[in-house]
Amino acid sequence: MMKQPEYITIADFANRIGLSRVQIFRRVKSGQIKAERFGRAYLIPIEELQKITGEISELDHGLINKGVKKTLKDYGSVIKDLGEE
Numbered sequence: 001m002m003k004q005p006e007y008i009t010i011a012d013f014a015n016r017i018g019l020s021r022v023q024i025f026r027r028v029k030s031g032q033i034k035a036e037r038f039g040r041a042y043l044i045p046i047e048e049l050q051k052i053t054g055e056i057s058e059l060d061h062g063l064i065n066k067g068v069k070k071t072l073k074d075y076g077s078v079i080k081d082l083g084e085e
Contacts, residue, residue: 007036007043017052 028035035042
């Protein structure tokens with residue numbers, strides 16, 4: 001199942017990172033920030049905001065937790081032994 005990307009407007013993006021709409025628009029036009037055009041509006045994938053702010057999505061958080069649990073299950077005793085050295 002493919003995850004549908006979520007989008008935010010240039011104004012929302014600007015407000016969230018503390019820059020002006022004009023600054024964000026210039027970065028979109030120059031290709032520094034990926035955006036898609038829908039009619040006259042540009043919409044920015046939420047992943048672009050997460051890249052800039054360092055936030056991770058709930059899906060990414062779940063995948064990370066799943067990976068950690070699998071690693072501990074498969075290699076927990078080895079990790080414990082390494083910690084005791």
